[in-house]
Amino acid sequence: MMSMPAHPGRHTLYNGSSGTFLPVKEGNEAMATVTFDNATRQYPGNPIPSVDKLNIEIADGEFLVLVGPSGCGKSTSLRMLAGLEEVNGGRILIGDRDVTNLSPKDRDVAMVFQNYALYPHMTVADNMGFALKIAGVDKAEIRKRVEEAAKILDLTPYLDRKPKALSGGQRQRVAMGRAIVRSPQVFLMDEPLSNLDAKLRVQTRTQIASLQRRLGVTTVYVTHDQVEAMTMGDRVAVLKDGILQQCDSPRRMYDHPANVFVAGFIGSPAMNLMEVPVTDGGVDLHGHTVPVTRENLAGVGKNVTLGVRPEDLELSSDQSGIPVTVDVVEELGADAYIYGSTEQKLLEATGENAGAVPFIARVDGRRPPEKGDKIYLKPKAGHVHVFNAESGLRVGD
Amino acid sequence: MTLEITTARPESALLDLPWSTPLEEWPESYLAALPRGISRHVVRFVKLGPRVLAVKEIKDDIADREYAMLRNLRRLDVPSVEPFGVVHGRTTADGEPLDACLITRHLQFSLPYRALYSQNLRPDTAVRLMDALAVLLVRLHLEGFWWGDVSLSNTLFRRDAGAFAAYLVDAETGELHARLSDGQREHDLDIARVNIAGELMDLAAGGFLEEHADPFEVSASVIERYHTLWDALTGTERFEVGDRWRVDERIRRLNELGFDVDELSMTTDIGGTEIVITPKVVDAGHHSRRLLRLTGLDVGENQARRLLNDLDAYTAATDRQGDDEEIVAHDWLAKIYEPVTRAVPRELTGRLEPAEIFHEVLEHRWYMSERAGHDTPIEDALRDYVATVLPAKPEEKAVLGVDTEEMPVISRFD
Numbered sequence: 001m002m003s004m005p006a007h008p009g010r011h012t013l014y015n016g017s018s019g020t021f022l023p024v025k026e027g028n029e030a031m032a033t034v035t036f037d038n039a040t041r042q043y044p045g046n047p048i049p050s051v052d053k054l055n056i057e058i059a060d061g062e063f064l065v066l067v068g069p070s071g072c073g074k075s076t077s078l079r080m081l082a083g084l085e086e087v088n089g090g091r092i093l094i095g096d097r098d099v100t101n102l103s104p105k106d107r108d109v110a111m112v113f114q115n116y117a118l119y120p121h122m123t124v125a126d127n128m129g130f131a132l133k134i135a136g137v138d139k140a141e142i143r144k145r146v147e148e149a150a151k152i153l154d155l156t157p158y159l160d161r162k163p164k165a166l167s168g169g170q171r172q173r174v175a176m177g178r179a180i181v182r183s184p185q186v187f188l189m190d191e192p193l194s195n196l197d198a199k200l201r202v203q204t205r206t207q208i209a210s211l212q213r214r215l216g217v218t219t220v221y222v223t224h225d226q227v228e229a230m231t232m233g234d235r236v237a238v239l240k241d242g243i244l245q246q247c248d249s250p251r252r253m254y255d256h257p258a259n260v261f262v263a264g265f266i267g268s269p270a271m272n273l274m275e276v277p278v279t280d281g282g283v284d285l286h287g288h289t290v291p292v293t294r295e296n297l298a299g300v301g302k303n304v305t306l307g308v309r310p311e312d313l314e315l316s317s318d319q320s321g322i323p324v325t326v327d328v329v330e331e332l333g334a335d336a337y338i339y340g341s342t343e344q345k346l347l348e349a350t351g352e353n354a355g356a357v358p359f360i361a362r363v364d365g366r367r368p369p370e371k372g373d374k375i376y377l378k379p380k381a382g383h384v385h386v387f388n389a390e391s392g393l394r395v396g397d
Numbered sequence: 398m399t400l401e402i403t404t405a406r407p408e409s410a411l412l413d414l415p416w417s418t419p420l421e422e423w424p425e426s427y428l429a430a431l432p433r434g435i436s437r438h439v440v441r442f443v444k445l446g447p448r449v450l451a452v453k454e455i456k457d458d459i460a461d462r463e464y465a466m467l468r469n470l471r472r473l474d475v476p477s478v479e480p481f482g483v484v485h486g487r488t489t490a491d492g493e494p495l496d497a498c499l500i501t502r503h504l505q506f507s508l509p510y511r512a513l514y515s516q517n518l519r520p521d522t523a524v525r526l527m528d529a530l531a532v533l534l535v536r537l538h539l540e541g542f543w544w545g546d547v548s549l550s551n552t553l554f555r556r557d558a559g560a561f562a563a564y565l566v567d568a569e570t571g572e573l574h575a576r577l578s579d580g581q582r583e584h585d586l587d588i589a590r591v592n593i594a595g596e597l598m599d600l601a602a603g604g605f606l607e608e609h610a611d612p613f614e615v616s617a618s619v620i621e622r623y624h625t626l627w628d629a630l631t632g633t634e635r636f637e638v639g640d641r642w643r644v645d646e647r648i649r650r651l652n653e654l655g656f657d658v659d660e661l662s663m664t665t666d667i668g669g670t671e672i673v674i675t676p677k678v679v680d681a682g683h684h685s686r687r688l689l690r691l692t693g694l695d696v697g698e699n700q701a702r703r704l705l706n707d708l709d710a711y712t713a714a715t716d717r718q719g720d721d722e723e724i725v726a727h728d729w730l731a732k733i734y735e736p737v738t739r740a741v742p743r744e745l746t747g748r749l750e751p752a753e754i755f756h757e758v759l760e761h762r763w764y765m766s767e768r769a770g771h772d773t774p775i776e777d778a779l780r781d782y783v784a785t786v787l788p789a790k791p792e793e794k795a796v797l798g799v800d801t802e803e804m805p806v807i808s809r810f811d
């Protein structure tokens with residue numbers, strides 16, 4: 001498990017990010033790093049903590065995505081940072097300030113998109129600035145910030161019109177403007193796209209990500225959708241049952257999942273995971289040996305969990321490798337996806353029969369196997385993930 | 398894909414609705430033109446036999462979630478719209494998939510805030526609406542429901558003996574827990590503060606808000622009332638052992654606020670000189686439950702309070718304080734309440750709910766008596782009310798003709 005240290009003094013663009021970088025922040029502002037330091041929250045009446053010793057360091061200007069299945073503690077973590085949820089253990093810092101016991105309004109964070117209803121009788125400018133009015137910001141300052149935000153969002157010509165006159169895309173940008181004008185140190189976003197249809201979701205995802213990069217404001221974004229997490233985040237933090245599983249760049253997360261849970265959660269279609277016997281110098285796939293160094297196999301026991309992504313497989317010419325019965329072939333031009341199953345007992349030297357295990361592989365689209373075929377697949381060299389069968393932790397690099 | 402309708406009350410007429418057409422394009426002939434709040438999804442009211450249903454086009458998984466959530470809320474007996482069903486597997490004639498539809502029953506006699514504000518409102522009405530919303534929020538929070546989108550648009554109002562009762566209409570973002578943390582409640586209040594102020598500023602911009610009403614003050618008042626009520630209902634009190642009457646006093650106060658105390662924790666400190674009490678389980682509907690038990694009438698909390706007062710007055714006037722309460726209530730129902738509500742001409746029954754009419758007749762009698770300087774019999778008050786007041790009221794069973802705007806922000810691109 002690794003976490004990236006804060007880089008004071010620069011707006012960080014990690015790999016995987018796109019979009020132009022126009023620093024909007026003025027030079028001498030305080031560094032808005034965010035630190036969860038063993039942060040813990042246990043709800044009264046709940047026997048276990050919903051967020052358990054969370055440790056993440058978020059760099060100034062970074063876009064961090066919290067992702068995980070329903071109930072894993074994403075919203076709780078976000079509310080803890082916002083100051084809306086009591087912290088029972090550990091600390092939360094923004095910059096060098098310990099904010100653990102500060103009230104929400106003293107933290108300079110903004111929860112974004114909790115409401116994106118637009119008001120029909122109000123001008124676009126008022127729709128963008130009204131929350132500042134509530135916060136007691138004076139008129140001239142509101143107008144200034146609204147105009148700045150409008151410039152960033154290409155909405156300047158529309159400021160004095162009613163939202164009805166806008167296209168859907170423009171309306172959406174007005175909603176974003178509402179968050180921008182608050183110019184907080186940290187943006188917090190909780191599933192802002194969850195009720196959009198697929199097409200809009202992809203579009204808005206890109207808009208939010210590129211906007212965040214232009215503004216350079218530290219952002220914590222919550223979603224249960226791993227595709228969203230992987231496409232938007234500088235780094236992604238995977239949570240399960242209140243416990244941080246891994247926090248890494250999307251690339252690193254994809255190539256080096258820290259445990260079986262992350263391996264199965266990240267990636268679509270999902271990684272194939274199966275239990276296989278350990279042999280001399282590696283693991284055995286029905287006569288095909290995948291090399292694993294001896295030191296890495298020390299103490300792992302008779303079996304390990306092997307993970308192979310669907311795109312990391314090749315058809316085997318002899319009858320060794322993973323035996324797969326093809327159920328469905330999905331042809332996508334250059335590639336074809338094979339949905340089938342493998343007999344766990346063919347892979348296992350010992351142990352009980354787990355029956356048929358679903359299996360997905362991407363193969364050459366020009367000569368794909370047919371439904372009903374029995375094929376053998378081998379992982380491409382260097383593209384396997386080995387996990388301790390007991391602990392689920394990654395073995396080796 | 399095949400059309401799949403999930404509903405607690407299978408009704409074959411549901412199959413006749415044009416599910417293969419996007420909701421926005423449904424022909425007028427199916428629709429009832431009723432006012433709505435601001436919404437991102439397409440919502441339409443649909444006539445189905447004797448009833449009106451609200452149909453919302455929304456993503457499949459969210460439709461299921463909201464349907465299940467509304468069912469849970471009904472089970473917990475909090476005021477919310479009644480879920481009717483979910484329709485999945487919709488496709489156009491060309492086989493294009495369409496979003497699911499969530500169906501709820503149109504809440505009769507309910508008024509969206511925009512419709513209320515487009516009528517001529519008495520200045521204190523806004524305050525009463527906010528009171529009702531605060532009560533609703535407290536009730537939801539007591540049940541462990543985090544709303545996540547508290548707003549006037551997501552609330553419906555029903556008249557309740559001069560006040561209002563609020564109902565939840567949009568449960569899309571809600572979560573249900575055994576108990577909410579203070580942070581979760583604060584979060585909802587935060588959302589409420591911003592949304593309500595925004596909605597009122599919008600009304601002001603449209604010229605629907607009286608000049609002196611300040612959107613910020615009004616929205617802040619909701620939060621204030623929420624806290625007052627929450628503290629009254631859940632706060633811990635300590636007093637000397639000798640002041641035991643204060644236990645009864647606390648319960649009486651909660652009853653007065655319309656709540657029953659189902660569980661109260663009572664402890665003494667180590668020295669045994671102080672008693673500490675905390676209500677653990679409180680249940681809204683103190684008056685309406687009592688009225689229901691006595692008369693079988695199911696009405697709003699304030700209406701119930703009003704009716705029970707009239708029942709008390711009747712008991713005193715007929716000198717029957719010693720009689721069995723239920724028998725007196727039965728007589729009151731047959732001799733006072735029903736004659737009044739039945740005397741309303743058929744064409745005027747859609748104006749107000751029967752219990753609200755009864756309340757207004759009692760009010761009317763009070764005004765007539767004051768003007769005349771002596772008691773007015775209820776028969777006279779009723780006659781005058783039906784002749785002069787009721788016909789001037791708008792139809793509220795299903796308010797017609799108010800133009801409200803839909804403001805889809807996200808769900809469609811032009």
Ligand SMILES: Nc1ncnc2c1ncn2[C@@H]1O[C@H](COP(=O)(O)OP(=O)(O)OP(=O)(O)O)[C@@H](O)[C@H]1O
Binds near residue numbers: 075077574
């Ligand atoms: N008030 C509460 N009392 C007890 N447990 C709670 C309370 N609120 C949340 N929880 C529990 O804490 C855990 C984390 O909840 P949280 O809402 O943070 O999860 P999440 O990852 O945001 O889930 P989702 O994706 O469904 O929104 C869950 O198991 C939830 O049931």
Ligand SMILES: Nc1ncnc2c1ncn2[C@@H]1O[C@H](COP(=O)(O)OP(=O)(O)OP(=O)(O)O)[C@@H](O)[C@H]1O
Binds near residue numbers: 432451478553566567
């Ligand atoms: N059962 C009902 N009875 C009466 N009115 C209803 C009912 N259901 C919906 N409405 C009206 O339709 C409006 C929109 O419904 P709803 O709030 O569920 O839509 P939405 O698109 O989810 O809203 P939001 O933008 O807040 O998410 C409500 O404000 C209300 O006025």
Ligand SMILES: [Mg+2]
Binds near residue numbers: 435437550551567
């Ligand atoms: Mg709504």
Ligand SMILES: [Mg+2]
Binds near residue numbers: 567570
């Ligand atoms: Mg909604």
